Amino acid sequence: MLGTLIPSFPERLFGRQIPSGSQWRKKLRFWGSVRIVAVLVLGICSCADKEGYPHDLSYPQRADLIVEESPKLNPNNPSPPGGLEKSIANLALVGGKILDPIKLPEATQAEITKLLDEQFGTPAQPRVGNGKAELGDLGKKLKLDSQTLAQGSVAYRRNCLHCHGLSGDGKGSSGLWVHPPPRDFRQGRFKFISTNPAKNLNRPRREDILRTLRMGLHGTSMPAFGILPLEELEALASYVIHLGIRGEVEFSIEKTLLKPQSQVINLFENFLPDEEVSKAQETLTYFVPKFVKEIVGQYHTAESQILIPPEYPFKDSELSDSIKRGFRLFSSQAPDALGCVSCHIDYGRQSPWQYDEWGSLNRPSNLTAGIYKGGRRPLDLFWRIKRGIPPSKMPAATLTGEDEVKKTWDLVNFIEALPYPATLPEEVRNAVYGPTRRIAKPN
Amino acid sequence: MHRFWSLLFATVNLACLALLVVAFACPELGWWLPDSASTQAIEIDSLFYLITALCGFFFVATEGILIYSLWKFPSTAPGNPKPIHGHLGLEIGWTIAPLVGLLVITAASLPVWQAARYQGIPTSTLPGNSETSPDADQVILVTARQWDWHLxxxxxxxxSEGIRQWAAEGTPSDLVVANELHVWKGAKVSLLLRTTDVIHSFFVPALRLKQDTLPGKTIPMRFEATVSNVRFDPAEGRVVPTDTKGSWEIACAELCGGNHFRMRGKLFVHPDRKSYDAWLDHSKRQTRSRSLTAMVPQAASSIQKDGFTQ
Structure with a gap:
């Protein structure tokens, strides 16, 4: 081939005479040509196929362990890079409960896959619902129509795939090597949400997902995607919800079926009317669409259930007193204290590692660092306090009494000022940073 | 066929020259330099032209001699050409000429470097120094991480003295924005570059500004934008482009990991301080406000108000 075009190619490669017709000469000529062709082919390949997943690709069946319950014990160290899967497999040794979806009968596994593909399509043509009228206009309202999802899947492949993985399992090629591990969407659980806890909805609003996309999660490896066009961000949010719902259906069914003597009925007795329960008991085919509709409905309800922060009750001059009260609430000494400090030990500087719902490790935030994963706006802090971070075991603050509103804002004010020693009242500063810490004089 | 190499070299060289001419003559193709939008851009571009001219001259000259020699003395030509090895005059010539060239380049580039890197940098940001120096109109702390810029x-x-302390501790009222650099035309902007993980490089082609960020260091930079590309539209609540220039890119110019390619931001140069202040007020309202309705005006009407009490 190319080697033959330039007769002296092998000599030029090695700078010495090689007998013509020898085995060596043929080999050199062959590999030299291969090298040139490979460069050309790679060049051409990198120009092609910039858009979307291949059409014959389907979502892989869940094969990794399901964490049913993470251990209560606090470990000393996080799992080493790339060792998350191994550490999840060992959770049972330290008091966790894990289930292995591979143990399901093969026929059941195949049925689940078939039903999921029917409801959620393929990575190239994602959808939510099987296209029949089951979902009504819920899908449209939540922007889960197939056009938006297809756009989202292209953007996801380009921006998210290498950490969050094809099925949203957080095990993309880079995902294994970062800490905290990228979110596994397949339980439909999100950490930073602003929905009303009174409605018992552990769902994010689209706006919560968009905030994470726009600003990233500071303090983790999730970067900010704010310069992508708004349309693309919206499509990404839709696609993440799609992966979340798909994963959650799979997760819930497998988790239920893997429990001893369980039946599909356990899954949906909460939301199906009695006469339908008996029908659903017979078959997953009947159950899955109902379940999808239920989850989509929850996401939809969450949209209107924002937890509205009450009016800020303080004047600027009252800030210092508010910070002092917030400091007392945060501590564990005062009678009405919340004891935040018992997890955020030493204001988070010595927080212990603990397991979250996904079986990975995190630790309560170091609040003196001024790095807030869920956002640094006062409203973000408000939502974290009032809403908690359920999947990582941070409880919502239980503030009661007529001072509830004031107390909440006291906490927000304290946490917002905490990283800036110069702005803290002296007694608080001494308590947090010690009297010896040199504070440079403000100008 | 025996003149194959001379023809090949001649073709490739002519093609390169033609490309250069096209790139220079047709700026709309975008093959030449990007927009220049800062005071130092013009000087750095002049340096580029000087170096290109110098190197271009010698490149054309040497390639010309090479092609001529290949044409004139192919391997099939009878006899041997006269060797020039040991020609004292030639050797002195090709030692002195590059030396002069390099000295010219050095003399031309030192003042540009000095202006771009040291003039107007608040000396208080340099370690062990607390002298007062010209005040900046704007101070922005740029923190690079894998893979975005937090400004x-x-x-x-x-x-001037307060900058260092602010960079170290900050205040609760600071505005933190991801990947968006907002300045106004004519503002003396002081940047402090930092990284939380690996080495990145803050590169704004339109400003001709490029500086690595090194772990453990705070590196000061300075620039002044001369052209604006956006203005803040209070009605829409966002910046809108004012001309076809649209957006200027901020890129990471140091391979920093798997997602290096998308570690990008945008430079927004407002026409005046008023527009910038409007943007700043708007952004502060969006991010520092303690009331949802101040942040999202439509929230009050469209969202159910049964939120708070439990």
């Missing part, structure tokens, strides 16, 4: 804007005036 922290001081929203209250800072004295």
């Amino acid at each position: 922290k804007y001081a929203t209250e005036p800072l004295s």
Whole structure:
């Protein structure tokens, strides 16, 4: 081939005479040509196929362990890079409960896959619902129509795939090597949400997902995607919800079926009317669409259930007193204290590692660092306090009494000022940073 | 066929020259330099032209001699050409000529470097120094991480001495924005570059500004934009492009990991301080406000109000 075009190619490669017709000469000529062709082919390949997943690709069946319950014990160290899967497999040794979806009968596994593909399509043509009228206009309202999802899947492949993985399992090629591990969407659980806890909805609003996309999660490896066009961000949010719902259906069914003597009925007795329960008991085919509709409905309800922060009750001059009260609430000494400090030990500087719902490790935030994963706006802090971070075991603050509103804002004010020693009242500063810490004089 | 190499070299060289001419003559193709939008851009571009001219001259000259020699003395030509090895005059010539060339380049580039890197940098940001120096109109702390830029804007005036402390501790009222650099035309902007993980490089082609960020260091930079590309539209609540220039890119110019390619931001140069202040006020309202309705005006009407009490 190319080697033959330039007769002296092998000599030029090695700078010495090689007998013509020898085995060596043929080999050199062959590999030299291969090298040139490979460069050309790679060049051409990198120009092609910039858009979307291949059409014959389907979502892989869940094969990794399901964490049913993470251990209560606090470990000393996080799992080493790339060792998350191994550490999840060992959770049972330290008091966790894990289930292995591979143990399901093969026929059941195949049925689940078939039903999921029917409801959620393929990575190239994602959808939510099987296209029949089951979902009504819920899908449209939540922007889960197939056009938006297809756009989202292209953007996801380009921006998210290498950490969050094809099925949203957080095990993309880079995902294994970062800490905290990228979110596994397949339980439909999100950490930073602003929905009303009174409605018992552990769902994010689209706006919560968009905030994470726009600003990233500071303090983790999730970067900010704010310069992508708004349309693309919206499509990404839709696609993440799609992966979340798909994963959650799979997760819930497998988790239920893997429990001893369980039946599909356990899954949906909460939301199906009695006469339908008996029908659903017979078959997953009947159950899955109902379940999808239920989850989509929850996401939809969450949209209107924002937890509205009450009016800020303080004047600027009252800030210092508010910070002092917030400091007392945060501590564990005062009678009405919340004891935040018992997890955020030493204001988070010595927080212990603990397991979250996904079986990975995190630790309560170091609040003196001024790095807030869920956002640094006062409203973000408000939502974290009032809403908690359920999947990582941070409880919502239980503030009661007529001072509830004031107390909440006291906490927000304290946490917002905490990283800036110069702005803290002296007694608080001494308590947090010690009297010896040199504070440079403000100008 | 025996003149194959001379023809090949001649073709490739002519093609390269033709490309250069096309790139220069047709700026709309975007093959030449990007927009230049800062005071130092013009000087750095002049340096580029000087170096290109010098190197171009010698490149054309040497390639010309090479092609001529290949044409004139192919391997099939009878006899041997006269060797020039040991020609004292030639050797002195090709030692002196590059030396002069390099000295010219050095003399031309030192003042540009000095202006771009040291003039107007608040000396208080340099370690072990607290002297006063010309005040910057704007101080922005740029923190690079894998893989985005966090830009922290001081929203209250800072004295030269205060910059260092602010960079170290900040205040609760700072505005933190991801990947968006907002300045106004004519503002003396002081940047402080930092990284939380690996080495990145803050590169704004339109400003001709490029500086590595090194772990453990705070590196000061300075620039002044001369052209604006956006203005803030209060009605829409966002910046809108004012001309076809549209957006200027900020890129990471140091391979920093798997997602290096998308570690990008945008430079927004407002026409005047008024537009910038409007943007700053808007952003502060969006991010520092303690009331949802101040942040999202439509929230009050469209969202159910049964939120708070439990």
